[in-house]
Amino acid sequence: MTPRLDNPSALFPAGFEAMVALEQALAQAIDPELLELVKLRASQINGCAFCIYMHTTDLRKRGVDEMKLYLLNAWRDSYLFSKRERAALAWTEALTRVADDGAPDDEYIALAEQFSEKERVQLTFAIGAINVWNRLQVGFHVAHPPRGAAMHADAA
Template identity: 55%
Template sequence: MQARLDPWNANSQAMNAMLNLENYLQDSSLEYSICELVRTRASQLNGCAFCLQMHTSDARKAGETEERLYLLNAWREAPVYTPRERAALAWTEALTLVAKTGAPDADYEQARQAFSDRELVDLTLLIGAINSWNRIAIGFRSQPAVTPTGLQSSAV
């Protein structure tokens, strides 16, 4: 697969607007671990290799365990996630797959129980942002920063 377009060179103003949202989210009260789990789970659902590599790498650097990353695709059955993380993951799936799910009331209520109103807005923005990043990366065929041997590459 070959990269199609560098969105940063094509429209830095738009990409910087996306970064401004990311900067806001970074300063929100959402736990970094939840943010990376949400980003990784949405990227799994969307099949975004670029974002999966980035966010699993960032999560590991921040202390996330291999076990929790490996089990993320089966989080409902895995006992390693907190109720707050489970609520975030359910809301992530509901909104990432919104055309199929319609954002079920049960997932919304679970999120309402685990997050304040402000946090729920931030979580929803986080989910929307990673879905946008996935679409940018997939649409323009951004390449993950790994080689076939798994070693970090200097070119992205």
């Protein structure tokens, strides 16, 4: 894959700085493991290799069970995910695929059973943000770094 631009962030620094500020706010608002699972699941759906690499790496650094990472694509059929994680992942899938089914009431009801109103807003912002990052990386053909390479902490 050939990158379409050398450094997209340099061409619109204010946009990238705003996204980084949003990421910093989300990192303070949402449980880090849950946030990374949501980011990884959306990135899987969107086919963003850069973001899949980043969030898998971040979850491993957090000590998340490897089997949980392997089963994220099939979370509905795995007992490794809590009710809270299931509600967040279902909402992530619904909003990431919003053109397919909208935001189904049953997914929102399940979300409301596990998260406060404030948490639902925060989680929805997180899902929106990762979808923006995915579209930037996929759209500009940003490749993931070589295996074992460090990632920039504020990207995607």
